[in-house]
Amino acid sequence: MFQLEKLIRANIQRLTPYSSARDEYSGEAKVFLDANENSLGSPLTKWYHRYPDPHQRKLKEKLGVIKGISANHIFLGNGSDECIDLLFRCFCEPGKDNVIICPPTYGMYAVSANINDVAIKKAPLLDDFQLDLVHLETLVDDHTKLIWLCSPNNPTGNCLYREDIEMVLNNFNGIVVIDEAYINFAKQNSFIRNLADYPNLVVLQTLSKAWGLAGLRVGMAFASPAIIAVLDKVKPPYNINQATQELVLQALEEVEQVNDMIRLLVDMRDALAEVFLLMPTVEKVYPSDANFLLVKVKDARKIYEFLLTKGIVLRDRSNVALCEDCLRITIGTEKENTLLVDAMRDWYAL
Ligand SMILES: Cc1ncc(COP(=O)(O)O)c(C=O)c1O
Incomplete structure (x- = not known):
């Protein structure tokens, strides 16, 4: 009891x-x-x-x-x-x-x-x-x-x-x-x-x-x-x-304003997940109920470091058990998400 x-x-x-x-x-x-x-x-x-x-x-x-x-x-x-x-x-x-x-x-x-x-x-x-x-x-x-x-x-x-x-x-x-x-x-x-x-x-x-x-x-x-x-x-x-x-x-x-932001972040999260899935360097996008995505990629550390050279910081979780080769990506503004997607495309075009 x-x-x-x-x-x-x-x-x-x-x-x-x-x-x-x-x-x-x-x-x-x-x-x-x-x-x-x-x-x-x-x-x-x-x-x-x-x-x-x-x-x-x-x-x-x-x-x-x-x-x-x-x-x-x-x-x-x-x-x-x-x-x-x-x-x-x-x-x-x-x-x-x-x-x-x-x-x-x-x-x-x-x-x-x-x-x-x-x-x-x-x-x-x-x-x-x-x-x-x-x-x-x-x-x-x-x-x-x-x-x-x-x-x-x-x-x-x-x-x-x-x-x-x-x-x-x-x-x-x-x-x-x-x-x-x-x-x-x-x-x-x-x-x-x-x-x-x-x-x-x-x-x-x-x-x-x-x-x-x-x-x-x-x-x-x-x-x-x-x-x-x-x-x-x-x-x-x-x-x-x-x-x-x-x-x-x-x-x-401002509850309504916050609800609007939540809806937008969720929409952008789901759209971003689909874009990542089409990238040859991405192996898996885990389903997310949060304002971030966990993405399994080839060469997580190298991508992480490449993105840093472009001024984009993600969270490298590749040393965490069960999250090997994973990057944790917070959903940004529309512009930030585009910068990230473009930079990822630059990476696999190299
Ligand atoms: C699961 C979880 N709990 C708690 C926190 C900490 O939140 P707070 O800013 O309220 O200290 C975080 C921050 O990233 C989190 O991810």
Whole structure:
């Protein structure tokens, strides 16, 4: 049975979190002399001399409306990378606990595990980039706290089968993290809708991809209020800065513009996949539910280096197991995609 209290590290259970000035008073006073800010102002606008709302209330309310979920199910991090690190810090005892990852997948799960001195067990994806449930099950032991699933997966681009994810959610008594950084480009629905069914579920999303706000650093964790409370306890008090909170609130008004960008990126992705498939140097274009394509080519490293000489940077994934000879290609603007296609044609015309 899933028991959250048993998963939380003992020191985190005991922790008295930092109580900021803005925690202790958040009303509308006339004179704020409680946070050692610069009362005279700043060289920028009048707002930036004040600490931001540590709970990002306005932001969560607005995100809650867009995502169809109440604010107490939402945690915001300085990018989803901060959410990833916090999950390790809240739930994994360094030197004792372990987590399961399914490579090839997003590199930060392993890096964060290593930073936190948490052992990594690997259940590599099968040849079709789906979960190896039989292997995965054999890896679980009493110290397995988190299973990391990425869907759509980076760098392979595919969604994991929904029934497989449900199987893990139904049978694992630790926390299942589903990283949905690329979900807006996918046909599958988000697992946010299923939070009520799974007390052990954490869904990660980000504003860095479809929303085009990578520079502002906002990642989201969606989970039960009990899990959100643990993350809130451990996070730095002001992890989402004032400028970001203001700009994101502004951006969240533009859902239609974002939907238009998503549609365009998906169309360009599918068109680009067809163009690549016709190239003699391309062996395979993997189906993608994300804003990038994983493409298997002859001589990946050489093509990568050739494109660099043309000022075009791709991600060479040819050293990654199961991605041998693969390049990961982010969908660019129409013009960038044309430059890439022309340069690839130059390569095989050589
Ligand atoms: C699967 C996945 N998760 C998380 C992230 C990190 O996102 P953020 O910019 O929110 O830290 C990335 C970034 O590439 C990613 O590919």
